[in-house]
Amino acid sequence: MQDLVRATTLAGVGEFITQMGADLNRWFRDVGIDPDLIGDQSNFVPYSAVAAVVARGARDLRIPDFGLRLSKVQDLSIMGPLAVLARNSPRVDTALHSFITYLYSYSPAISNELRTGPSTSSFEFDIQIRNVASPDQMVERAVGVILGMFQLLVGPDFCPTEVTFRHAPISPVPIYEQFFGSPVRFGCFANAVTFPTSLLVLRREGIDEVTRSMVLRMLEDTYRENLDDRIRELVRRLLPARRADLTDVAHTLAVHPRTLQRNLDNRGTSFGQIVEEVRKDLALELLAIPEMPLALVAHQLGYSEQSVLSRSCQRWFGTSPRRLRGRITSTIEVVPTD
Structure with missing residues (x-):
């Protein structure tokens, strides 16, 4: 953010x-x-x-x-x-x-x-x-x-x-x-x-539809430019509550889930891909905090079990969370695997 x-x-x-x-x-x-x-x-x-x-x-x-x-x-x-x-x-x-x-x-x-x-x-x-x-x-x-x-x-x-x-x-x-x-x-x-x-x-009187349309177009342009960042922010915020799904994020953005997914498709990405990227970045950030228990790291990433965190770290970085933490805290550069 x-x-x-x-x-x-x-x-x-x-x-x-x-x-x-x-x-x-x-x-x-x-x-x-x-x-x-x-x-x-x-x-x-x-x-x-x-x-x-x-x-x-x-x-x-x-x-x-x-x-x-x-x-x-x-x-x-x-x-x-x-x-x-x-x-x-x-x-x-x-x-x-x-x-x-x-x-x-x-x-x-x-x-x-x-x-x-x-x-x-x-x-x-x-x-x-x-x-x-x-x-x-x-x-x-x-x-x-x-x-x-x-x-x-x-x-x-x-x-x-x-x-x-x-x-x-x-x-x-x-x-x-x-x-x-x-x-x-x-x-x-x-x-x-x-x-x-x-x-x-409550209906309001004296509105200017022309002005409203002009401002909406301008804000829509800004909205599309910042859509990826906005979704990432919401996913990060909703992960601990295990609510980082397409429906909840779309509801928060006041758009239909199909509309949101279509916008992401047009950008060559998907909601699932964004969630994966946010989790990976957040894992690196949280694992850099030595005193944070791995169970809490898993919770913050929206996982119900620590074992899911272990499998994810193996997929993302080719190693376990504990070993990855050791590398991060010892200032050794970590290069994610494809």
Whole structure:
């Protein structure tokens, strides 16, 4: 997964930091971000660098709800074309599925998921990369932006049924409840905004079909260019849960499994081949961690038994996992067999 996000994510950040009396240019340059890139749709910056700026804001300015406050001065426009697509989606569910499908064009470092139920549904957010400074601040910023998205799609008076976070509160709970206008729970399964399922089919007025079609074509081009990377990211994420199959990945990408397989066929590859390649690369990465038990390595690769890992390593590298680990950790180059 790539540590990248569109520079539009910085829109409003500079003004907010400056208003708080901080040195914008110094903060950005300290993490390797060129201040001139702020709001530039055509450029990417490291997601981890943006997180470092937000973490510094919370720490140095002593504002524990920095991420939430930042989400108030930003709006959906930081998402670039995704914001335009959302504004011109005929229904709420169409907008949410578009976000999930094309989010990769904004940032491959994060993910969204829609979970639907009979009475309530939830729109979830997660960070897919490791070693992010103060990830809780970035999660709260993102969930705040998601609240704004729903207020755009449904109406300014929208309030969630509830909001949940995986982390413990980093601000007094009443601050969250006032911000979201709903109950807020912590230590939960997902970072999510929960809402009535009936809102998914809410039809929206005043959409521009011509603009929507233009943006969709542009995002489709980007989607096709990044399809392989997106599939690899999802396979890697789903392997430990043994859900890295064509149906689950296609569902996450909001496409039909046959459509996904056809796209891969056109590229001269297959879903099974991608899963095999991801497993092989992940095996090398995990076997380089001496303290990780081989049973856990097998689990992370989606195998039910360690013996399957042994057979796979023999097929990929011509040796056992234990011997391969010895070669890797002793810095001897490993050359995979055909």
